[in-house]
Amino acid sequence: xIQQMTDRTIWVSVPDFDPDAVFENGQCFRWKKQxxxxxxxxxxxxxxxxxxxQDGLLLSGTTASEFxxxxxxxxxxxxxxxxxxxxxxxxxxxxxxxxxxxxxxLLRQEPWEALxxxxxxxxxxxxxxxxxxxxxxxxxxxxxxxxxxxFPSPATLSICNEEDLAPLRxxxxxxxVLDAARKxxxxxxxxxxxxxxxxDEARSILQTIHGVGPKVAECALLFGCGRIDCFPIDVWVRRxxxxxxxxxxxxxxxxxxxxxxxxLFHYERNHATHSQRARSTTPRRKxx
Numbered sequence: 001x002i003q004q005m006t007d008r009t010i011w012v013s014v015p016d017f018d019p020d021a022v023f024e025n026g027q028c029f030r031w032k033k034q035x036x037x038x039x040x041x042x043x044x045x046x047x048x049x050x051x052x053x054q055d056g057l058l059l060s061g062t063t064a065s066e067f068x069x070x071x072x073x074x075x076x077x078x079x080x081x082x083x084x085x086x087x088x089x090x091x092x093x094x095x096x097x098x099x100x101x102x103x104x105x106l107l108r109q110e111p112w113e114a115l116x117x118x119x120x121x122x123x124x125x126x127x128x129x130x131x132x133x134x135x136x137x138x139x140x141x142x143x144x145x146x147x148x149x150x151f152p153s154p155a156t157l158s159i160c161n162e163e164d165l166a167p168l169r170x171x172x173x174x175x176x177v178l179d180a181a182r183k184x185x186x187x188x189x190x191x192x193x194x195x196x197x198x199x200d201e202a203r204s205i206l207q208t209i210h211g212v213g214p215k216v217a218e219c220a221l222l223f224g225c226g227r228i229d230c231f232p233i234d235v236w237v238r239r240x241x242x243x244x245x246x247x248x249x250x251x252x253x254x255x256x257x258x259x260x261x262x263x264l265f266h267y268e269r270n271h272a273t274h275s276q277r278a279r280s281t282t283p284r285r286k287x288x
Contacts, residue, residue, distance in 0.1 A: 002064050015055040018103025025266045029130045047146040076105050093244040097267035111191035113151045114224025118216045119176045135168045157181035176211030195225040222258040231257035240264050
């Protein structure tokens with residue numbers, strides 16, 4: 001159910017959406033929590049403020065029509081998470097993760113932004129990734145009415161060189177992003193097609209980009225193309241697999257592997273033992 005509150009504010013009935021779990025889980029890097037507990041973010045050239053209100057979301061900066069065409073898919077609201085969580089409850093580690101954060105969801109992000117963001121995530125931590133992306137958008141994005149900046153297009157970045165990207169302080173990742181921008185803007189890689197072609201083919205296509213390995217490709221496909229059977233493995237997830245699934249992640253859950261990975265990652269980050277925290281005090285999305 002959607003209620004239009006004002007010209008640019010709507011209320012949407014969403015009983016199982018936890019903004020803290022969704023936005024602080026390493027899947028996105030352009031959402032910021034405000035002092036009043038709301039969240040502001042930018043996606044698809046639009047700025048949005050989100051307030052959690054009991055069984056719904058108050059969204060400022062949008063209309064009912066725009067919500068249906070953009071934000072419904074972005075927040076993955078048509079997916080049956082109730083059934084997915086019920087399936088996960090049959091597995092011990094996943095059951096703990098689900099009970100801890102039942103309102104966690106995957107975002108369906110713009111494919112180019114997801115690819116670019118996870119190229120920046122290589123051997124990096126979340127605060128620094130956010131800083132790099134913020135500088136990228138400020139330097140190369142378009143100014144938006146609310147004062148923020150859009151994510152720059154592949155065409156915009158394709159004509160840049162590594163020196164142009166120096167203000168981002170992204171190091172060796174600059175040449176990887178530039179190669180991705182050139183391949184996407186030239187049409188050599190069609191990111192929109194990756195959501196429907198065979199998964200192994202999509203993985204192979206992304207790995208033709210200089211510096212994109214299996215992990216970055218998995219993240220781009222999961223978070224940007226809706227391929228929820230992708231299962232990115234970073235340092236946290238590798239530790240989870242070793243501790244709870246030494247014989248491999250259960251085959252019966254692999255169709256929802258990407259969603260399972262997010263639940264497990266979020267739980268482990270927030271419930272790590274003292275020794276684990278000593279080894280990794282800063283949340284990471286380390287891509288290998």
